[in-house]
Amino acid sequence: MESNSSIRLKIGIIGSGNVATHLERAFRSASLDIVQINSRSLLGLGTDFNVLLIAVSDKAIKEVAERVGIALPKFKGIVAHTAGSVDASILSPFFESYGVFYPLQTFSRNVEIDDYSEIPVFVEGSPQVLPTLEWLGFRISNNVHVLDSERRKTLHLASVFACNFVNAMYTAAEDILKDCGLPFDVVTPLIRQTMLKALQRSPKECQTGPASRKDTEVLRQHVDMLAFRPELAAIYEAVSNFIMSKKD
Numbered sequence: 001m002e003s004n005s006s007i008r009l010k011i012g013i014i015g016s017g018n019v020a021t022h023l024e025r026a027f028r029s030a031s032l033d034i035v036q037i038n039s040r041s042l043l044g045l046g047t048d049f050n051v052l053l054i055a056v057s058d059k060a061i062k063e064v065a066e067r068v069g070i071a072l073p074k075f076k077g078i079v080a081h082t083a084g085s086v087d088a089s090i091l092s093p094f095f096e097s098y099g100v101f102y103p104l105q106t107f108s109r110n111v112e113i114d115d116y117s118e119i120p121v122f123v124e125g126s127p128q129v130l131p132t133l134e135w136l137g138f139r140i141s142n143n144v145h146v147l148d149s150e151r152r153k154t155l156h157l158a159s160v161f162a163c164n165f166v167n168a169m170y171t172a173a174e175d176i177l178k179d180c181g182l183p184f185d186v187v188t189p190l191i192r193q194t195m196l197k198a199l200q201r202s203p204k205e206c207q208t209g210p211a212s213r214k215d216t217e218v219l220r221q222h223v224d225m226l227a228f229r230p231e232l233a234a235i236y237e238a239v240s241n242f243i244m245s246k247k248d
Helices: 018-029 058-071 130-140 149-179 184-200 216-225 230-246
Strands: 010-014 033-037 051-054 078-081 098-103 121-125 144-146
Touching: 010 018, 018 033, 018 098, 018 130, 051 058, 051 130, 058 078, 078 121, 078 130, 098 130, 098 149, 121 130, 121 149, 130 144, 149 184, 149 230, 216 230
Parallel strands: 010 033, 010 051, 051 078, 078 098, 121 144
Antiparallel strands: 098 121
16 A cells, blocks of 8 residues: 555545444544444445445454455455454455454444543554554554454453443432432542542552452342342342452
8 A cells, every 4th residue: 555645545434333433433533534434324425435444343244354455355454343252354254454443432322422532542453554554543542552352352351341341330320329319420520539549550559449348248238229120239249259369
């Protein structure tokens, strides 16, 4: 591919979900030429793209890639998926130039992101592909890294703990608060301070609470209070045991 400074990239984003929606917004804000393509019908798929990003669910990547390969058998541009836990090689049967363009963030279609430049972007590809994907990453982010598939899977696993599981704990807290008529926002200052401490110091160093103190009386009381929510009782005990193991 020619130097990115000498050509005008045209980018296709296949998908219409959370990731696809936010990538489209980020690229448009960077004044890039974007076409969003329907993942089911491939409506909007042309032959003049330099880069195609497959931003669909993990389980749909291979099927979409295969259909694109059939529709564009002579495509010479770059095709990359945006998933955290899928090998780049899933695209190899269908395209010569392929890779990964993975933005590390939680995306919800109807929730705005103030600053895309803070979002880390992790890219993977052959030496011929990487310069273009890195260039594209730096158009929307100040934080772009080359990362292979195995380490990206580990990053994604850590992100599930840091984001998805934490949000699930917020959901549990919200349900418990509702039981006694309290709004979720009563724990807002607590959430904010917990996050700030974890960012300023090691999360392990900042751990507090009954499990950190190994206060078995309070731990037993809390488990008893969750007797009518056995799934939460099991989570409470498992996480408490994890916290205590880190204090040994």
